[in-house]
Amino acid sequence: MTTCRIPLAPVPGPRGLPVLGNLPAFGRDPLAFLERLRDDHGDAVLWSLGPRRSVFLSHPQHIAEMLAAREHTYDILDIGWAFKQVVGESVIMSGGADWRRKRSLVQPTVRPRQVRTYAATMVDCARSAADGWRDGERIDVRRQMALITQRVVLRCLFGNDLGDATGELARAMNVAEHEIGAELRSVSLFLPGWVTTPARRRLRAAVATIDAEVTRLIRARSGGAREAGYTAGGGPGGGEGRDDLLDRLLAARDEDGLPLSPREVRDEAVTLWAAGHETTSTALTWIWYLLSRHPSVRERLDAELDRVLAGRPPTIDDHDRLTWTQQIVKEALRLYPPAWLLAGVAREGAVLGGRRVPPGTVVWCSPWTTHRDPRWFAGAGEFRPERWDGGGSGDVPDHAWFPFGGGQRTCLGARFAQVEAVLVLAALAQRFRLDLPDVEVRPRVGLLLLPSAPLCATLRAVT
Template identity: 70%
Template sequence: MWQRHPILPFYVAALRVTIPHIHSEGLVPPGGRAMTVAALPLRPVPGPRGLPLLGHLPAFGQDPLTFLTRLREKFGDTVTWSLGPRRSLLISHPEHIAELLGAVEVSFDTLEIGWTLKQVVGQSVILSHGDDWRRKRALVQPTVRPRQVRAYAATMTECARSSADRWKDGERIDVRAEMALITQRVVVRTLFGNDLGDQTRTLADAMAVTQRETGAELRGISLFLPPWVRTPSRRRLLAAVATIDAEVGRLIRERRSAPADATPHDDLLGRLLAARDEEGLPLTAKEVRDEAVTLWAAGHETTSTALTWAWYLLSAHPEARARLDEELDRVLGGRLPTIDDYEQLSWTQQVVKETLRLYPPVWLLAAVARPGSTLGGTPLPAGTIVWCSQWSTHRDPRWFPDPAAFRPERWHPQAADPVPDHAWFPFGGGPRTCLGARFALVEAALVLAATAQRHHLEFDPGEAAVQPGLLLQSAGPLYATIRRRPTAGSATSAPRPE
């Protein structure tokens, strides 16, 4: 069932870090990047009647997943509605979604909201615009290119193995907490190397506070309070941000004061410090801090959320889990997976993709029309908020037959019903698509493989309640019983290829 919760979740549009993702046809905006233009005309139809002044805000806030899905099912692909006094448009056709996401930074702006989020990530790439955004994107993007992701793969599996080694047969665990522990270790080691030392727990606790308090503010009335109002939640958040600033600032100062002949650090922080723009200028200390914290926030909880839902779905579908067991035994033979195994773990990848279809961590995106904006050839009034929902579109039977069913085989390269472009968009799209998409896909697959080759996780029967907040998470802890696989061998690290 869906957890009914009074929230205002449109802030998630700002949470995705960005890289270019360009289609081959369409307009060419400034900078020479192609922009898709939908051949399908856009013909908006009015949605249900809203309340005076509030519009559809109460229905949206009470149960946004149901609200958005019903808009699509009852009124079609382009539905007008209102979020309070703001004119809104929900688009659900992949062609229109592709055009919208490709037009951000050209004729649409990202929707910015939330004082607390700005305190945490500062003026990082996710909250930048125009030339400032393009500069920061170019500096941050190389830190997670495929070659760098390849170097981090061993860390992913080692962190997964460390957790799996602690699990005991018959033990009950909070799966969400265990997955968060794994991804937190991964992000600490790939972002900061071993520099944190005894401060690892302190910084991790501070980051957890910022995530909790950001979500709490964006779900409540304090979202609308002016910045000078200091609620208890905001005071807790500012104290946590001060802890983060002190620790990350210390790391930046130590790295920059190191001797010139010192061995460079091959982690994300080291790459941010080494980055130079077209004029040869580095990121400032504040910019490095903002991007490092953003990479932490974007690279930790999203992947742990996806892994939690993957385990939940595998428990409910033993035939899919058996097929995963077969693949892991055949490909890995008892050893830990490496990056060279990734392409061979095809069913594992399909499980991850199908999980991201049914339970996309980021489930809603929005952009604001600039003067002169169009979609599908139709002019839009300036200021219109255009929404697209991964949750709703991913469950559209036109693109996904039997959409509520967990069917990883949908993602086989020779599947009978190929998925249209932008019918599946868990990482967004266009020039502001998720910078860490490959990192997340590789991490999810390798962590799942490294833990599933030893254990099964058995959840209690029944459907988990979903809470759409900062991310699409379970409404409460998800507990499962550890069952060691009878045929599971002792996974050991394989030698790295030369």
């Protein structure tokens, strides 16, 4: 377990309102509010989101200690009724023995060996999209990236594009993402589940659409993994077998030989789908925005693609040689981390920086504020992929960059997401530039950090 050498000395933050605490100020502009906590108060700031006592951490050592201890001395924060409706009791919402069991069953589906088998699908989906693009055409960047990553995750997760259901499911997931983000910023975060609002009716309808299709697929497959001779270690007879995540979830067995229940499979499948689709499409959207504003970075990307790929499509074996492409992805994740806020609820025995944390305290940290802290990154607000030259981080301390969390609860799909972003970017950038208007776009806070305005780009074919 990580032990912090920096003493924790929490200081009072801005005065809040009765009952609501700092929720109104936070809800108006969460990113600016968290930046003020860091800049005006310090590395450990007391504040309140509603009636709950909270502390916000900005120092990487405190963050590393908290994330390393989350499984042992922190409970999962209930971040609202809406989020729970979508992900259910999946691994990201579980704790203790239940979390360890589910993690052991889900993790093998996204290990590096398995990610290798999905790489060709990632490239194929990107190239298929590019086949439909035309020089001079205008596109909505986020929509196009979402279509690509959705095809990737649906093919890797369910083994196909789901035909006519694909568009309906995408719309349902977009509604769910929007309503989760809206609830997080409003007083409805504290409403009991039985309270019905228009937003909750919209979410229920979206979740019903998602559940109907995912349940249909699970029922169609149930028994299929067993009949095909699947084992927990892979495909038939321990080999590779069918390469989609759903069959692997159905085939998984815990140490007692028990499978995930149909509801558990549903929760893990939907969580993998939402995380794999939305986070990567959001990251790719910001990458195109940054490349359009930094021509010299794009020129170096073109040179690397020409040198490494020489006109052929990228493969998983090219991934490690596409070093500049990886640096672009890493730097974009620093500036625009899709998951912008993390938290845990302290149990009895929680300690940070040698100081006891009162049980029930919500301990928060934000990749957005830490990634943009000038103490850890020179020119913190600037897009500089070269800061990651050599694959290392130089003088950047541990957990000054943590877009996928940290500790044992690091995002299980981190490797999948990073490989997908690199290969999709390479496959598309081989063939097109995306020219965007030279206008600064701020992020809009929801469940993820999305552009606050549509990003419409003009396609320019690479010759």
